[in-house]
Amino acid sequence: MVLLELEEVTKRYGQLVVIDRVSLRVDEGELVGMVGPNGAGKTTLFGVISGDVRPEEGRVLLDGATLNRLGPAARCRMGIGRTYQVPRPFGGMTVFENVLMASQQGARLRGWESRHAAAIVLGRTGLQSLANRPAETLGLLGRKRLEVARALATRPRLLLLDEVAGGLTDLEVAELMGVVRSIRSEGVAIVWIEHVVRALIDTVDRLVCLASGRLVADGAPVAVLSDPAVREVYLGTDVAEDAVVHR
Ligand SMILES: Nc1ncnc2c1ncn2[C@@H]1O[C@H](COP(=O)(O)OP(=O)(O)OP(=O)(O)O)[C@@H](O)[C@H]1O
Ligand SMILES: [Mg+2]
Known part of the structure:
Protein backbone atom coordinates (compact mmCIF):
# COMPACT_ATOMS: atom_id res chain seq x y z
CA MET A 1 0.00 0.00 0.00
CA ILE A 80 4.20 12.62 9.51
CA GLY A 81 7.07 13.01 11.98
CA ARG A 82 10.42 14.58 11.18
CA THR A 83 13.78 15.36 12.69
CA TYR A 84 15.75 18.49 11.84
CA GLN A 85 19.30 18.43 10.51
CA VAL A 86 20.18 21.08 13.06
CA PRO A 87 18.51 19.78 16.25
CA ARG A 88 15.74 22.03 17.52
CA PRO A 89 14.99 21.10 21.13
CA PHE A 90 13.48 23.56 23.58
CA GLY A 91 16.80 24.19 25.31
CA GLY A 92 15.45 25.35 28.65
CA MET A 93 13.20 22.32 29.01
CA THR A 94 14.39 18.93 30.17
CA VAL A 95 14.75 15.99 27.81
CA PHE A 96 11.61 14.44 29.30
CA GLU A 97 9.61 17.66 28.92
CA ASN A 98 10.67 17.95 25.27
CA VAL A 99 9.45 14.43 24.52
CA LEU A 100 6.30 14.92 26.61
CA MET A 101 5.41 18.00 24.61
CA ALA A 102 5.79 16.07 21.34
CA SER A 103 3.59 13.34 22.73
CA GLN A 104 0.90 15.84 23.73
CA GLN A 105 1.04 18.06 20.64
CA GLY A 106 1.69 15.40 18.03
CA ALA A 107 0.06 12.23 19.34
CA ARG A 108 -2.58 14.24 21.27
CA LEU A 109 -2.11 12.24 24.44
CA ARG A 110 -2.94 13.76 27.81
CA GLY A 111 -2.14 13.29 31.49
CA TRP A 112 -0.75 9.98 32.65
CA GLU A 113 -1.01 8.51 29.15
CA SER A 114 1.27 11.14 27.67
CA ARG A 115 3.83 10.76 30.47
CA HIS A 116 3.82 7.00 30.07
CA ALA A 117 4.24 7.27 26.29
CA ALA A 118 7.08 9.78 26.70
CA ALA A 119 8.87 7.49 29.17
CA ILE A 120 8.64 4.57 26.72
CA VAL A 121 10.07 6.70 23.92
CA LEU A 122 12.97 7.78 26.17
CA GLY A 123 13.74 4.12 26.85
CA ARG A 124 13.64 3.18 23.19
CA THR A 125 15.97 5.98 22.19
CA GLY A 126 18.44 5.40 25.03
CA LEU A 127 17.70 8.67 26.80
CA GLN A 128 16.38 7.38 30.13
CA SER A 129 19.43 8.42 32.14
CA LEU A 130 19.32 11.90 30.60
CA ALA A 131 15.57 12.45 31.16
CA ASN A 132 15.96 15.26 33.70
CA ARG A 133 18.82 17.06 32.00
CA PRO A 134 18.07 20.41 30.35
CA ALA A 135 18.12 19.70 26.60
CA GLU A 136 20.68 22.46 26.03
CA THR A 137 23.29 20.55 28.06
CA LEU A 138 23.28 17.47 25.80
CA GLY A 139 26.20 16.50 23.59
CA LEU A 140 25.80 15.76 19.87
CA LEU A 141 24.69 12.13 20.24
CA GLY A 142 22.20 13.12 22.92
CA ARG A 143 20.78 15.91 20.74
CA LYS A 144 20.46 13.55 17.77
CA ARG A 145 18.74 10.97 19.94
CA LEU A 146 16.40 13.64 21.27
CA GLU A 147 15.46 14.66 17.72
CA VAL A 148 14.50 11.05 17.00
CA ALA A 149 12.68 10.77 20.35
CA ARG A 150 10.62 13.89 19.74
CA ALA A 151 9.64 12.73 16.27
CA LEU A 152 8.82 9.25 17.57
CA ALA A 153 6.68 10.63 20.40
CA THR A 154 4.31 12.12 17.83
CA ARG A 155 3.50 8.49 16.84
CA VAL A 222 23.62 -1.52 -4.68
CA ALA A 223 22.08 -0.83 -8.09
CA VAL A 224 21.66 2.86 -7.26
CA LEU A 225 25.24 3.25 -6.07
CA SER A 226 26.62 1.66 -9.21
CA ASP A 227 24.30 3.71 -11.45
CA PRO A 228 26.34 5.92 -13.81
CA ALA A 229 24.12 8.94 -13.04
CA VAL A 230 24.87 8.58 -9.33
CA ARG A 231 28.60 8.03 -9.92
CA GLU A 232 28.61 11.18 -12.03
CA VAL A 233 27.06 13.13 -9.15
CA TYR A 234 29.71 11.88 -6.77
CA LEU A 235 32.57 12.29 -9.23
CA GLY A 236 35.69 13.35 -7.41
CA THR A 237 34.45 12.03 -4.09
CA ASP A 238 34.73 8.51 -2.75
CA VAL A 239 31.20 8.18 -1.40
CA ALA A 240 29.89 5.65 -3.90
CA GLU A 241 33.21 3.75 -4.08
CA ASP A 242 33.39 3.65 -0.34
CA ALA A 243 29.94 2.12 0.02
CA VAL A 244 30.47 -0.47 -2.68
CA VAL A 245 33.90 -1.48 -1.43
CA HIS A 246 32.59 -1.95 2.08
CA ARG A 247 30.09 -4.60 1.06
N1 LIG B 1 14.86 29.37 2.54
C1 LIG B 1 15.70 29.33 1.49
N2 LIG B 1 15.88 30.41 0.71
C2 LIG B 1 16.71 30.37 -0.36
N3 LIG B 1 17.42 29.29 -0.73
C3 LIG B 1 17.28 28.19 0.00
C4 LIG B 1 16.43 28.15 1.16
N4 LIG B 1 16.50 26.90 1.69
C5 LIG B 1 17.35 26.20 0.93
N5 LIG B 1 17.84 26.98 -0.07
C6 LIG B 1 18.78 26.54 -1.12
O1 LIG B 1 18.25 25.37 -1.70
C7 LIG B 1 19.28 24.45 -2.04
C8 LIG B 1 18.99 23.11 -1.40
O2 LIG B 1 19.15 23.19 0.00
P1 LIG B 1 18.87 21.96 0.96
O3 LIG B 1 19.14 22.42 2.34
O4 LIG B 1 17.53 21.40 0.68
O5 LIG B 1 19.97 20.93 0.47
P2 LIG B 1 20.44 19.55 1.12
O6 LIG B 1 20.42 18.54 0.04
O7 LIG B 1 19.65 19.25 2.35
O8 LIG B 1 21.97 19.86 1.49
P3 LIG B 1 22.86 19.30 2.74
O9 LIG B 1 23.35 17.94 2.32
O10 LIG B 1 24.00 20.28 2.80
O11 LIG B 1 22.03 19.30 3.97
C9 LIG B 1 20.59 25.09 -1.59
O12 LIG B 1 21.16 25.72 -2.69
C10 LIG B 1 20.12 26.11 -0.57
O13 LIG B 1 21.02 27.16 -0.49
MG1 LIG C 1 20.11 18.99 4.31
Missing part, protein backbone atom coordinates in the same frame (compact mmCIF):
# COMPACT_ATOMS: atom_id res chain seq x y z
CA VAL A 2 1.31 3.43 -0.98
CA LEU A 3 1.57 5.72 2.04
CA LEU A 4 3.26 8.84 0.70
CA GLU A 5 3.24 10.09 -2.84
CA LEU A 6 4.93 13.11 -4.37
CA GLU A 7 3.69 14.09 -7.83
CA GLU A 8 5.93 16.30 -9.94
CA VAL A 9 6.86 18.59 -7.06
CA THR A 10 8.74 21.80 -7.86
CA LYS A 11 10.09 24.33 -5.35
CA ARG A 12 11.85 27.54 -6.34
CA TYR A 13 13.53 30.27 -4.36
CA GLY A 14 13.45 33.20 -6.77
CA GLN A 15 15.20 31.99 -9.93
CA LEU A 16 16.76 29.01 -8.16
CA VAL A 17 14.95 25.71 -8.79
CA VAL A 18 15.66 23.72 -5.62
CA ILE A 19 13.24 20.83 -6.25
CA ASP A 20 12.67 20.03 -9.90
CA ARG A 21 9.59 17.92 -10.77
CA VAL A 22 10.29 15.23 -8.20
CA SER A 23 7.94 12.23 -8.07
CA LEU A 24 8.38 9.65 -5.33
CA ARG A 25 6.36 6.92 -3.65
CA VAL A 26 6.90 5.41 -0.23
CA ASP A 27 4.96 2.31 0.80
CA GLU A 28 3.67 1.61 4.28
CA GLY A 29 6.47 0.25 6.46
CA GLU A 30 9.15 0.86 3.85
CA LEU A 31 12.63 2.17 4.73
CA VAL A 32 13.98 4.42 2.00
CA GLY A 33 17.45 5.98 2.12
CA MET A 34 18.11 9.32 0.45
CA VAL A 35 21.55 10.45 -0.64
CA GLY A 36 22.82 13.38 -2.68
CA PRO A 37 25.50 16.04 -2.47
CA ASN A 38 25.29 19.19 -0.33
CA GLY A 39 22.65 21.57 -1.62
CA ALA A 40 20.87 18.86 -3.65
CA GLY A 41 17.52 19.80 -2.07
CA LYS A 42 17.11 16.88 0.35
CA THR A 43 16.16 18.91 3.42
CA THR A 44 13.91 21.11 1.28
CA LEU A 45 12.12 17.98 0.06
CA PHE A 46 11.50 16.97 3.69
CA GLY A 47 10.09 20.44 4.25
CA VAL A 48 7.72 19.93 1.32
CA ILE A 49 6.52 16.66 2.87
CA SER A 50 6.25 17.97 6.44
CA GLY A 51 4.54 21.20 5.38
CA ASP A 52 7.35 23.56 6.41
CA VAL A 53 7.97 24.43 2.74
CA ARG A 54 5.26 25.22 0.17
CA PRO A 55 6.00 23.94 -3.35
CA GLU A 56 5.02 26.04 -6.37
CA GLU A 57 3.92 22.99 -8.31
CA GLY A 58 2.95 19.40 -7.75
CA ARG A 59 1.10 17.47 -5.11
CA VAL A 60 1.93 15.76 -1.84
CA LEU A 61 -0.43 12.92 -0.90
CA LEU A 62 -0.81 10.74 2.17
CA ASP A 63 -3.08 7.72 1.78
CA GLY A 64 -4.17 9.19 -1.53
CA ALA A 65 -5.41 12.47 0.00
CA THR A 66 -3.68 15.70 -0.97
CA LEU A 67 -1.89 17.55 1.84
CA ASN A 68 -0.90 20.69 -0.04
CA ARG A 69 -3.16 23.02 1.92
CA LEU A 70 -2.26 21.64 5.33
CA GLY A 71 0.41 23.12 7.62
CA PRO A 72 3.06 21.25 9.61
CA ALA A 73 0.96 20.77 12.77
CA ALA A 74 -1.92 19.16 10.88
CA ARG A 75 0.45 16.91 8.92
CA CYS A 76 2.17 15.88 12.13
CA ARG A 77 -1.16 14.84 13.63
CA MET A 78 -1.87 12.87 10.44
CA GLY A 79 1.25 10.84 11.10
CA PRO A 156 4.31 8.82 13.16
CA ARG A 157 3.34 6.45 10.38
CA LEU A 158 5.99 8.15 8.27
CA LEU A 159 9.23 9.24 9.92
CA LEU A 160 11.61 11.60 8.13
CA LEU A 161 15.17 11.41 9.45
CA ASP A 162 17.50 14.21 8.33
CA GLU A 163 21.16 13.25 8.90
CA VAL A 164 20.72 11.85 12.38
CA ALA A 165 24.04 9.99 12.07
CA GLY A 166 26.07 12.99 10.88
CA GLY A 167 29.11 13.73 13.04
CA LEU A 168 28.81 10.58 15.16
CA THR A 169 31.45 7.89 15.69
CA ASP A 170 31.03 4.44 14.09
CA LEU A 171 29.90 2.98 17.38
CA GLU A 172 27.34 5.74 17.91
CA VAL A 173 26.09 5.30 14.33
CA ALA A 174 25.64 1.58 14.98
CA GLU A 175 23.63 2.33 18.13
CA LEU A 176 21.41 4.78 16.30
CA MET A 177 20.85 2.27 13.49
CA GLY A 178 19.57 -0.18 16.09
CA VAL A 179 17.03 2.43 17.17
CA VAL A 180 15.97 3.08 13.57
CA ARG A 181 15.61 -0.64 12.86
CA SER A 182 13.42 -1.12 15.93
CA ILE A 183 11.16 1.76 14.84
CA ARG A 184 10.90 0.25 11.41
CA SER A 185 10.08 -3.20 12.81
CA GLU A 186 6.87 -1.71 14.18
CA GLY A 187 5.67 -0.89 10.68
CA VAL A 188 6.62 2.79 10.58
CA ALA A 189 7.70 3.94 7.11
CA ILE A 190 10.98 5.86 7.16
CA VAL A 191 12.79 8.13 4.74
CA TRP A 192 16.35 8.59 5.91
CA ILE A 193 18.70 11.23 4.53
CA GLU A 194 22.31 10.41 5.31
CA HIS A 195 25.73 11.26 3.96
CA VAL A 196 27.14 8.22 5.74
CA VAL A 197 26.25 5.87 2.90
CA ARG A 198 27.64 2.85 4.75
CA ALA A 199 25.07 3.46 7.49
CA LEU A 200 22.28 3.26 4.94
CA ILE A 201 23.24 0.57 2.53
CA ASP A 202 22.76 -2.48 4.73
CA THR A 203 19.60 -1.17 6.37
CA VAL A 204 17.39 0.38 3.70
CA ASP A 205 14.98 -1.37 1.30
CA ARG A 206 15.50 1.25 -1.37
CA LEU A 207 17.84 4.09 -2.08
CA VAL A 208 17.06 7.30 -3.95
CA CYS A 209 19.56 9.90 -5.08
CA LEU A 210 18.77 13.58 -5.41
CA ALA A 211 21.08 15.92 -7.33
CA SER A 212 20.41 19.56 -8.19
CA GLY A 213 16.79 19.10 -7.19
CA ARG A 214 16.22 16.11 -9.46
CA LEU A 215 15.68 12.50 -8.54
CA VAL A 216 18.45 10.83 -10.55
CA ALA A 217 18.08 7.25 -9.25
CA ASP A 218 15.57 5.15 -7.32
CA GLY A 219 15.98 1.43 -6.66
CA ALA A 220 17.88 -1.29 -4.83
CA PRO A 221 20.79 0.23 -2.84
Whole structure:
Protein backbone atom coordinates (compact mmCIF):
# COMPACT_ATOMS: atom_id res chain seq x y z
CA MET A 1 0.00 0.00 0.00
CA VAL A 2 1.31 3.43 -0.98
CA LEU A 3 1.57 5.72 2.04
CA LEU A 4 3.26 8.84 0.70
CA GLU A 5 3.24 10.09 -2.84
CA LEU A 6 4.93 13.11 -4.37
CA GLU A 7 3.69 14.09 -7.83
CA GLU A 8 5.93 16.30 -9.94
CA VAL A 9 6.86 18.59 -7.06
CA THR A 10 8.74 21.80 -7.86
CA LYS A 11 10.09 24.33 -5.35
CA ARG A 12 11.85 27.54 -6.34
CA TYR A 13 13.53 30.27 -4.36
CA GLY A 14 13.45 33.20 -6.77
CA GLN A 15 15.20 31.99 -9.93
CA LEU A 16 16.76 29.01 -8.16
CA VAL A 17 14.95 25.71 -8.79
CA VAL A 18 15.66 23.72 -5.62
CA ILE A 19 13.24 20.83 -6.25
CA ASP A 20 12.67 20.03 -9.90
CA ARG A 21 9.59 17.92 -10.77
CA VAL A 22 10.29 15.23 -8.20
CA SER A 23 7.94 12.23 -8.07
CA LEU A 24 8.38 9.65 -5.33
CA ARG A 25 6.36 6.92 -3.65
CA VAL A 26 6.90 5.41 -0.23
CA ASP A 27 4.96 2.31 0.80
CA GLU A 28 3.67 1.61 4.28
CA GLY A 29 6.47 0.25 6.46
CA GLU A 30 9.15 0.86 3.85
CA LEU A 31 12.63 2.17 4.73
CA VAL A 32 13.98 4.42 2.00
CA GLY A 33 17.45 5.98 2.12
CA MET A 34 18.11 9.32 0.45
CA VAL A 35 21.55 10.45 -0.64
CA GLY A 36 22.82 13.38 -2.68
CA PRO A 37 25.50 16.04 -2.47
CA ASN A 38 25.29 19.19 -0.33
CA GLY A 39 22.65 21.57 -1.62
CA ALA A 40 20.87 18.86 -3.65
CA GLY A 41 17.52 19.80 -2.07
CA LYS A 42 17.11 16.88 0.35
CA THR A 43 16.16 18.91 3.42
CA THR A 44 13.91 21.11 1.28
CA LEU A 45 12.12 17.98 0.06
CA PHE A 46 11.50 16.97 3.69
CA GLY A 47 10.09 20.44 4.25
CA VAL A 48 7.72 19.93 1.32
CA ILE A 49 6.52 16.66 2.87
CA SER A 50 6.25 17.97 6.44
CA GLY A 51 4.54 21.20 5.38
CA ASP A 52 7.35 23.56 6.41
CA VAL A 53 7.97 24.43 2.74
CA ARG A 54 5.26 25.22 0.17
CA PRO A 55 6.00 23.94 -3.35
CA GLU A 56 5.02 26.04 -6.37
CA GLU A 57 3.92 22.99 -8.31
CA GLY A 58 2.95 19.40 -7.75
CA ARG A 59 1.10 17.47 -5.11
CA VAL A 60 1.93 15.76 -1.84
CA LEU A 61 -0.43 12.92 -0.90
CA LEU A 62 -0.81 10.74 2.17
CA ASP A 63 -3.08 7.72 1.78
CA GLY A 64 -4.17 9.19 -1.53
CA ALA A 65 -5.41 12.47 0.00
CA THR A 66 -3.68 15.70 -0.97
CA LEU A 67 -1.89 17.55 1.84
CA ASN A 68 -0.90 20.69 -0.04
CA ARG A 69 -3.16 23.02 1.92
CA LEU A 70 -2.26 21.64 5.33
CA GLY A 71 0.41 23.12 7.62
CA PRO A 72 3.06 21.25 9.61
CA ALA A 73 0.96 20.77 12.77
CA ALA A 74 -1.92 19.16 10.88
CA ARG A 75 0.45 16.91 8.92
CA CYS A 76 2.17 15.88 12.13
CA ARG A 77 -1.16 14.84 13.63
CA MET A 78 -1.87 12.87 10.44
CA GLY A 79 1.25 10.84 11.10
CA ILE A 80 4.20 12.62 9.51
CA GLY A 81 7.07 13.01 11.98
CA ARG A 82 10.42 14.58 11.18
CA THR A 83 13.78 15.36 12.69
CA TYR A 84 15.75 18.49 11.84
CA GLN A 85 19.30 18.43 10.51
CA VAL A 86 20.18 21.08 13.06
CA PRO A 87 18.51 19.78 16.25
CA ARG A 88 15.74 22.03 17.52
CA PRO A 89 14.99 21.10 21.13
CA PHE A 90 13.48 23.56 23.58
CA GLY A 91 16.80 24.19 25.31
CA GLY A 92 15.45 25.35 28.65
CA MET A 93 13.20 22.32 29.01
CA THR A 94 14.39 18.93 30.17
CA VAL A 95 14.75 15.99 27.81
CA PHE A 96 11.61 14.44 29.30
CA GLU A 97 9.61 17.66 28.92
CA ASN A 98 10.67 17.95 25.27
CA VAL A 99 9.45 14.43 24.52
CA LEU A 100 6.30 14.92 26.61
CA MET A 101 5.41 18.00 24.61
CA ALA A 102 5.79 16.07 21.34
CA SER A 103 3.59 13.34 22.73
CA GLN A 104 0.90 15.84 23.73
CA GLN A 105 1.04 18.06 20.64
CA GLY A 106 1.69 15.40 18.03
CA ALA A 107 0.06 12.23 19.34
CA ARG A 108 -2.58 14.24 21.27
CA LEU A 109 -2.11 12.24 24.44
CA ARG A 110 -2.94 13.76 27.81
CA GLY A 111 -2.14 13.29 31.49
CA TRP A 112 -0.75 9.98 32.65
CA GLU A 113 -1.01 8.51 29.15
CA SER A 114 1.27 11.14 27.67
CA ARG A 115 3.83 10.76 30.47
CA HIS A 116 3.82 7.00 30.07
CA ALA A 117 4.24 7.27 26.29
CA ALA A 118 7.08 9.78 26.70
CA ALA A 119 8.87 7.49 29.17
CA ILE A 120 8.64 4.57 26.72
CA VAL A 121 10.07 6.70 23.92
CA LEU A 122 12.97 7.78 26.17
CA GLY A 123 13.74 4.12 26.85
CA ARG A 124 13.64 3.18 23.19
CA THR A 125 15.97 5.98 22.19
CA GLY A 126 18.44 5.40 25.03
CA LEU A 127 17.70 8.67 26.80
CA GLN A 128 16.38 7.38 30.13
CA SER A 129 19.43 8.42 32.14
CA LEU A 130 19.32 11.90 30.60
CA ALA A 131 15.57 12.45 31.16
CA ASN A 132 15.96 15.26 33.70
CA ARG A 133 18.82 17.06 32.00
CA PRO A 134 18.07 20.41 30.35
CA ALA A 135 18.12 19.70 26.60
CA GLU A 136 20.68 22.46 26.03
CA THR A 137 23.29 20.55 28.06
CA LEU A 138 23.28 17.47 25.80
CA GLY A 139 26.20 16.50 23.59
CA LEU A 140 25.80 15.76 19.87
CA LEU A 141 24.69 12.13 20.24
CA GLY A 142 22.20 13.12 22.92
CA ARG A 143 20.78 15.91 20.74
CA LYS A 144 20.46 13.55 17.77
CA ARG A 145 18.74 10.97 19.94
CA LEU A 146 16.40 13.64 21.27
CA GLU A 147 15.46 14.66 17.72
CA VAL A 148 14.50 11.05 17.00
CA ALA A 149 12.68 10.77 20.35
CA ARG A 150 10.62 13.89 19.74
CA ALA A 151 9.64 12.73 16.27
CA LEU A 152 8.82 9.25 17.57
CA ALA A 153 6.68 10.63 20.40
CA THR A 154 4.31 12.12 17.83
CA ARG A 155 3.50 8.49 16.84
CA PRO A 156 4.31 8.82 13.16
CA ARG A 157 3.34 6.45 10.38
CA LEU A 158 5.99 8.15 8.27
CA LEU A 159 9.23 9.24 9.92
CA LEU A 160 11.61 11.60 8.13
CA LEU A 161 15.17 11.41 9.45
CA ASP A 162 17.50 14.21 8.33
CA GLU A 163 21.16 13.25 8.90
CA VAL A 164 20.72 11.85 12.38
CA ALA A 165 24.04 9.99 12.07
CA GLY A 166 26.07 12.99 10.88
CA GLY A 167 29.11 13.73 13.04
CA LEU A 168 28.81 10.58 15.16
CA THR A 169 31.45 7.89 15.69
CA ASP A 170 31.03 4.44 14.09
CA LEU A 171 29.90 2.98 17.38
CA GLU A 172 27.34 5.74 17.91
CA VAL A 173 26.09 5.30 14.33
CA ALA A 174 25.64 1.58 14.98
CA GLU A 175 23.63 2.33 18.13
CA LEU A 176 21.41 4.78 16.30
CA MET A 177 20.85 2.27 13.49
CA GLY A 178 19.57 -0.18 16.09
CA VAL A 179 17.03 2.43 17.17
CA VAL A 180 15.97 3.08 13.57
CA ARG A 181 15.61 -0.64 12.86
CA SER A 182 13.42 -1.12 15.93
CA ILE A 183 11.16 1.76 14.84
CA ARG A 184 10.90 0.25 11.41
CA SER A 185 10.08 -3.20 12.81
CA GLU A 186 6.87 -1.71 14.18
CA GLY A 187 5.67 -0.89 10.68
CA VAL A 188 6.62 2.79 10.58
CA ALA A 189 7.70 3.94 7.11
CA ILE A 190 10.98 5.86 7.16
CA VAL A 191 12.79 8.13 4.74
CA TRP A 192 16.35 8.59 5.91
CA ILE A 193 18.70 11.23 4.53
CA GLU A 194 22.31 10.41 5.31
CA HIS A 195 25.73 11.26 3.96
CA VAL A 196 27.14 8.22 5.74
CA VAL A 197 26.25 5.87 2.90
CA ARG A 198 27.64 2.85 4.75
CA ALA A 199 25.07 3.46 7.49
CA LEU A 200 22.28 3.26 4.94
CA ILE A 201 23.24 0.57 2.53
CA ASP A 202 22.76 -2.48 4.73
CA THR A 203 19.60 -1.17 6.37
CA VAL A 204 17.39 0.38 3.70
CA ASP A 205 14.98 -1.37 1.30
CA ARG A 206 15.50 1.25 -1.37
CA LEU A 207 17.84 4.09 -2.08
CA VAL A 208 17.06 7.30 -3.95
CA CYS A 209 19.56 9.90 -5.08
CA LEU A 210 18.77 13.58 -5.41
CA ALA A 211 21.08 15.92 -7.33
CA SER A 212 20.41 19.56 -8.19
CA GLY A 213 16.79 19.10 -7.19
CA ARG A 214 16.22 16.11 -9.46
CA LEU A 215 15.68 12.50 -8.54
CA VAL A 216 18.45 10.83 -10.55
CA ALA A 217 18.08 7.25 -9.25
CA ASP A 218 15.57 5.15 -7.32
CA GLY A 219 15.98 1.43 -6.66
CA ALA A 220 17.88 -1.29 -4.83
CA PRO A 221 20.79 0.23 -2.84
CA VAL A 222 23.62 -1.52 -4.68
CA ALA A 223 22.08 -0.83 -8.09
CA VAL A 224 21.66 2.86 -7.26
CA LEU A 225 25.24 3.25 -6.07
CA SER A 226 26.62 1.66 -9.21
CA ASP A 227 24.30 3.71 -11.45
CA PRO A 228 26.34 5.92 -13.81
CA ALA A 229 24.12 8.94 -13.04
CA VAL A 230 24.87 8.58 -9.33
CA ARG A 231 28.60 8.03 -9.92
CA GLU A 232 28.61 11.18 -12.03
CA VAL A 233 27.06 13.13 -9.15
CA TYR A 234 29.71 11.88 -6.77
CA LEU A 235 32.57 12.29 -9.23
CA GLY A 236 35.69 13.35 -7.41
CA THR A 237 34.45 12.03 -4.09
CA ASP A 238 34.73 8.51 -2.75
CA VAL A 239 31.20 8.18 -1.40
CA ALA A 240 29.89 5.65 -3.90
CA GLU A 241 33.21 3.75 -4.08
CA ASP A 242 33.39 3.65 -0.34
CA ALA A 243 29.94 2.12 0.02
CA VAL A 244 30.47 -0.47 -2.68
CA VAL A 245 33.90 -1.48 -1.43
CA HIS A 246 32.59 -1.95 2.08
CA ARG A 247 30.09 -4.60 1.06
N1 LIG B 1 14.86 29.37 2.54
C1 LIG B 1 15.70 29.33 1.49
N2 LIG B 1 15.88 30.41 0.71
C2 LIG B 1 16.71 30.37 -0.36
N3 LIG B 1 17.42 29.29 -0.73
C3 LIG B 1 17.28 28.19 0.00
C4 LIG B 1 16.43 28.15 1.16
N4 LIG B 1 16.50 26.90 1.69
C5 LIG B 1 17.35 26.20 0.93
N5 LIG B 1 17.84 26.98 -0.07
C6 LIG B 1 18.78 26.54 -1.12
O1 LIG B 1 18.25 25.37 -1.70
C7 LIG B 1 19.28 24.45 -2.04
C8 LIG B 1 18.99 23.11 -1.40
O2 LIG B 1 19.15 23.19 0.00
P1 LIG B 1 18.87 21.96 0.96
O3 LIG B 1 19.14 22.42 2.34
O4 LIG B 1 17.53 21.40 0.68
O5 LIG B 1 19.97 20.93 0.47
P2 LIG B 1 20.44 19.55 1.12
O6 LIG B 1 20.42 18.54 0.04
O7 LIG B 1 19.65 19.25 2.35
O8 LIG B 1 21.97 19.86 1.49
P3 LIG B 1 22.86 19.30 2.74
O9 LIG B 1 23.35 17.94 2.32
O10 LIG B 1 24.00 20.28 2.80
O11 LIG B 1 22.03 19.30 3.97
C9 LIG B 1 20.59 25.09 -1.59
O12 LIG B 1 21.16 25.72 -2.69
C10 LIG B 1 20.12 26.11 -0.57
O13 LIG B 1 21.02 27.16 -0.49
MG1 LIG C 1 20.11 18.99 4.31
